[in-house]
Amino acid sequence: MLGVYFDNAATSYPKPERVIEAMRDYFLNVGANSGRSAYHHAQEASRIVFETRECVAQLIGAKDSSRVIFTSNATEGLNMAIMGILNEGDEVVTTSMEHNSVMRPLRYVEQTRSVRIKTVQCSQKGELDPDDVKRNIGLQTKLIVMTSASNVTGTLFPVSEVSRMAREFEIPMLIDAAQTSGCVPLDVTKDVFDVVAFSGHKGLLGPQGTGCLYIREGIDLRPIRYGGTGSHSEFEFQPDFLPDRYESGTLNVIGIAGLGAAVNYLLEKGVENVRAGEEQLMESLLDTISHMEDVTVYGTGDSRYRTGVLSITIDGMEPSEVGYELDAHYDIALRVGLHCSPAAHKTIGTFPEGTIRISLGPFNTEDDINLLCNALDEITVRK
Numbered sequence: 001m002l003g004v005y006f007d008n009a010a011t012s013y014p015k016p017e018r019v020i021e022a023m024r025d026y027f028l029n030v031g032a033n034s035g036r037s038a039y040h041h042a043q044e045a046s047r048i049v050f051e052t053r054e055c056v057a058q059l060i061g062a063k064d065s066s067r068v069i070f071t072s073n074a075t076e077g078l079n080m081a082i083m084g085i086l087n088e089g090d091e092v093v094t095t096s097m098e099h100n101s102v103m104r105p106l107r108y109v110e111q112t113r114s115v116r117i118k119t120v121q122c123s124q125k126g127e128l129d130p131d132d133v134k135r136n137i138g139l140q141t142k143l144i145v146m147t148s149a150s151n152v153t154g155t156l157f158p159v160s161e162v163s164r165m166a167r168e169f170e171i172p173m174l175i176d177a178a179q180t181s182g183c184v185p186l187d188v189t190k191d192v193f194d195v196v197a198f199s200g201h202k203g204l205l206g207p208q209g210t211g212c213l214y215i216r217e218g219i220d221l222r223p224i225r226y227g228g229t230g231s232h233s234e235f236e237f238q239p240d241f242l243p244d245r246y247e248s249g250t251l252n253v254i255g256i257a258g259l260g261a262a263v264n265y266l267l268e269k270g271v272e273n274v275r276a277g278e279e280q281l282m283e284s285l286l287d288t289i290s291h292m293e294d295v296t297v298y299g300t301g302d303s304r305y306r307t308g309v310l311s312i313t314i315d316g317m318e319p320s321e322v323g324y325e326l327d328a329h330y331d332i333a334l335r336v337g338l339h340c341s342p343a344a345h346k347t348i349g350t351f352p353e354g355t356i357r358i359s360l361g362p363f364n365t366e367d368d369i370n371l372l373c374n375a376l377d378e379i380t381v382r383k
């Protein structure tokens with residue numbers, strides 16, 4: 001058991017008890033592949049996959065669950081969308097706050113398909129002005145891709161506004177919702193979002209190795225993987241219906257079983273309640289931490305416009321030193337450094353050392369916040 005865990009932006013911990021039970025139950029009592037056979041264990045596996053898909057669809061407001069594709073993480077979904085949409089000579093508009101899971105596939109298509117990347121510069125607080133996106137849209141723009149919230153500053157991005165703009169220009173928009181799914185309410189139907197990639201193992205509280213890609217009706221991605229789906233096995237061509245078009249190969253059924261239990265937990269609790277709890281904890285954290293001597297806080301100070309992610313630095317100390325002290329002497333786990341987002345650190349002025357990132361989850365308490373703040377107090381006095 002970990003002491004105090006503040007690395008929920010990387011992966012959430014702990015998981016609801018029912019996630020562990022569902023995974024254990026799958027391994028003990030089911031075990032089979034989904035979508036392949038008719039014996040009752042296999043049907044049970046297919047039922048688990050179907051029900052999890054329905055639960056995720058319900059959580060994100062998708063009317064048709066077949067448009068929810070299971071992936072192994074947010075990165076896979078982002079790759080599927082970027083590789084599946086962009087062609088030779090296209091332009092893509094993105095922001096200066098993106099994670100490498102967006103930037104690296106973009107750099108790959110820049111090198112291999114001569115795709116031109118237009119990067120919208122965000123403010124030093126990590127905020128995006130939607131008008132700057134508009135100014136960067138050109139005739140060759142074939143995709144807009146941006147995060148729903150920064151994994152460095154926690155700043156929420158105006159994805160609804162940009163999505164409306166993208167629709168006016170008839171350009172598909174890809175949202176990297178890794179940092180908001182399960183933590184901030186999302187309704188893909190109300191907002192008419194085109195393509196949304198998210199992790200199953202962060203805010204959704206499922207196990208590692210799970211993620212989803214939502215694809216709106218009318219949007220087609222060229223698959224990046226082809227192979228067996230268990231459907232239309234008489235044909236050597238990839239099925240054109242969803243989800244099979246994008247789900248070749250054996251699914252991570254045990255992970256999906258855990259994800260289903262996690263999403264059920266969230267549906268019962270309500271994402272708006274998770275959000276309210278994290279907002280309250282963030283207010284307490286900001287209240288104390290922003291008054292600490294030698295501590296610099298990044299991003300907006302208003303918890304309504306941020307997620308449960310906070311980056312700080314301490315004058316005269318490397319983030320890695322602070323991370324080590326917290327782990328070794330206080331059993332407090334958090335992440336330090338660049339958090340896979342070098343561009344974001346260049347934007348906020350913390351490159352190359354990075355920051356100390358405190359990322360809250362639904363199981364953190366005021367006591368955890370007090371323990372962290374007291375530890376930081378002691379560390380800064382000792383330095």
Ligand SMILES: Cc1ncc(COP(=O)(O)O)c(C=O)c1O
Pocket residue numbers: 009010072073074075076099101102147149150151176178179198199200211
């Ligand atoms: C903003 C953002 N995008 C993408 C990812 C990648 O998520 P995953 O690890 O599920 O691939 C992360 C993970 O930290 C993230 O914070």
